Amino acid sequence: MNSRIYIKILFTVVLTISSFLFSCTDDFVKVSPEYSIDSENYFNSDEDYYNALVAAYDILQSTYANVIVGEFASDNTLCGGENPTDVIGWQQIDDMIHTPVNSNLRDIWNWMFAGVQRTNYFMEFKDNIDFDEKQEMIGEIRFLRAYYYFELVKWFGPVPLKVDERFKLGDESTIPRAPVSEVYAQIEEDLLYAAGVLKEIPAQTGRATKGAAQALLGKVYLFQEKFDEAATVLEQVITSGNYVLVDDYNSIFENEGENGPESVFEIQYTDVEGAGFGCLQCSEGNVAVGFSGVRGYSGPLFTPGFSFNVPTREAVDQFEPGDLRKEVTILDIEAWATETGAEYTTGNEHTGYFNRKYLPRKRSEEAQGDLNLTNPNNYRAIRYSDVLLMAAEANNRGGISDAKAQEYLSMVRARAFGDNNHTITLTGEALTDAIYHERRVELMGEGHHFFDLVRTGRAADEIDGFVAGKHELFPLPLEEIEFSNGNWSQNPNY
Numbered sequence: 140m141n142s143r144i145y146i147k148i149l150f151t152v153v154l155t156i157s158s159f160l161f162s163c164t165d166d167f168v169k170v171s172p173e174y175s176i177d178s179e180n181y182f183n184s185d186e187d188y189y190n191a192l193v194a195a196y197d198i199l200q201s202t203y204a205n206v207i208v209g210e211f212a213s214d215n216t217l218c219g220g221e222n223p224t225d226v227i228g229w230q231q232i233d234d235m236i237h238t239p240v241n242s243n244l245r246d247i248w249n250w251m252f253a254g255v256q257r258t259n260y261f262m263e264f265k266d267n268i269d270f271d272e273k274q275e276m277i278g279e280i281r282f283l284r285a286y287y288y289f290e291l292v293k294w295f296g297p298v299p300l301k302v303d304e305r306f307k308l309g310d311e312s313t314i315p316r317a318p319v320s321e322v323y324a325q326i327e328e329d330l331l332y333a334a335g336v337l338k339e340i341p342a343q344t345g346r347a348t349k350g351a352a353q354a355l356l357g358k359v360y361l362f363q364e365k366f367d368e369a370a371t372v373l374e375q376v377i378t379s380g381n382y383v384l385v386d387d388y389n390s391i392f393e394n395e396g397e398n399g400p401e402s403v404f405e406i407q408y409t410d411v412e413g414a415g416f417g418c419l420q421c422s423e424g425n426v427a428v429g430f431s432g433v434r435g436y437s438g439p440l441f442t443p444g445f446s447f448n449v450p451t452r453e454a455v456d457q458f459e460p461g462d463l464r465k466e467v468t469i470l471d472i473e474a475w476a477t478e479t480g481a482e483y484t485t486g487n488e489h490t491g492y493f494n495r496k497y498l499p500r501k502r503s504e505e506a507q508g509d510l511n512l513t514n515p516n517n518y519r520a521i522r523y524s525d526v527l528l529m530a531a532e533a534n535n536r537g538g539i540s541d542a543k544a545q546e547y548l549s550m551v552r553a554r555a556f557g558d559n560n561h562t563i564t565l566t567g568e569a570l571t572d573a574i575y576h577e578r579r580v581e582l583m584g585e586g587h588h589f590f591d592l593v594r595t596g597r598a599a600d601e602i603d604g605f606v607a608g609k610h611e612l613f614p615l616p617l618e619e620i621e622f623s624n625g626n627w628s629q630n631p632n633y
Contacts, residue, residue, distance in 0.1 A: 255306075
């Protein structure tokens with residue numbers, strides 16, 4: 140019952156779902172089947188439903204791309220890599236010169252819709268049979284559908300919306316891009332349902348819980364500036380008593396700290412071999428970790444990588460003197476080399492800094508496969524400190540209670556400095572700015588900052604090359620516009 144749910148594609152599920160869900164090149168509605176098993180007759184046992192649930196979780200692993208791109212799209216990091224043409228789509232996003240012809244943005248679109256498709260497949264056949272755990276499984280499926288649609292609406296704005304049945308060939312020319320308000324309404328509905336049926340403690344580590352659904356719902360409300368609703372549901376997470384800030388910030392990001400008491404929801408990764416560079420979303424490991432590693436590294440604790448996602452000096456300088464998070468978040472490679480004798484080479488846009496939270500750690504000699512693709516570092520998708528800071532923001536910006544906002548903000552800062560001498564007593568807009576600053580340093584390296592800047596209207600002032608009225612959203616892949624035969628229009632100014 141307590142075994143960890145290692146998310147991996149189950150062969151039985153692969154055979155039952157159209158090839159759209161698993162191909163590296165298939166687009167949103169390309170669904171020509173490659174297998175002879177009839178997916179219409181699959182759900183005949185509780186094991187079938189469980190396997191389909193695992194397949195719906197599996198696509199979460201591909202969100203490594205959302206995280207790393209969400210970081211260097213902001214002012215926290217530069218793209219880096221070997222040279223200015225290394226993963227050209229990422230380089231373009233970093234420079235804010237991306238266009239609808241961008242394979243990396245197309246990946247995010249395809250993979251998130253693959254997640255939606257898998258959850259809708261489950262829901263389409265949810266009434267085939269009854270069994271004891273079905274209601275909770277449906278809660279997990281609806282949580283996952285909300286997660287994938289939230290990613291889509293964050294990145295692309297209005298998107299095609301379909302619920303409880305799979306997208307099929309031809310939908311691209313008949314189903315419109317749903318307004319953002321409709322997409323959010325469906326996300327809210329799914330998360331409210333999930334919060335009502337999920338357990339506070341999951342049957343297996345890594346599965347969604349009541350607290351995860353409530354926390355994600357609070358974030359969804361915050362993105363819409365529904366501050367009263369956000370404050371209410373986030374308060375329920377805080378008062379549940381199920382989560383605490385761990386004393387040692389560093390421990391959160393090490394292997395032994397995975398799925399700890401501060402974890403509200405984590406995306407599970409393993410070091411199981413099963414991918415190549417031709418199908419990165421097939422990896423069971425956190426691919427972003429290898430991409431973020433120090434180029435040519437030889438030394439203690441870490442293993443080498445491809446030197447993407449390098450923090451800027453401006454981001455490093457955001458940490459106040461005495462902030463213990465700095466050494467956990469940022470690896471100063473020159474200082475580290477001087478201290479340990481480590482050796483390294485430099486790549487494109489070398490700043491001397493690396494995202495230490497998600498650098499590849501040394502592993503046993505038995506580790507298999509390409510170590511850049513099989514990093515087992517979980518992604519801490521929702522941490523309790525994020526919940527506290529969201530609650531602080533909702534209380535402050537919603538005019539609900541600056542006192543509560545100060546309390547939650549000061550809790551995060553007390554852990555950061557290891558004392559109670561850094562409490563915040565500001566109010567009003569000054570308190571808002573303090574919360575924004577704290578979110579940046581607390582969550583740096585975790586892929587949130589770009590979307591925080593966009594949703595609060597600060598992106599054009601902070602991100603070089605950002606054009607207001609354009610870059611708040613990313614463009615739909617050109618192929619999707621063409622396939623729709625004029626049904627879908629492109630996002631503004633692309």
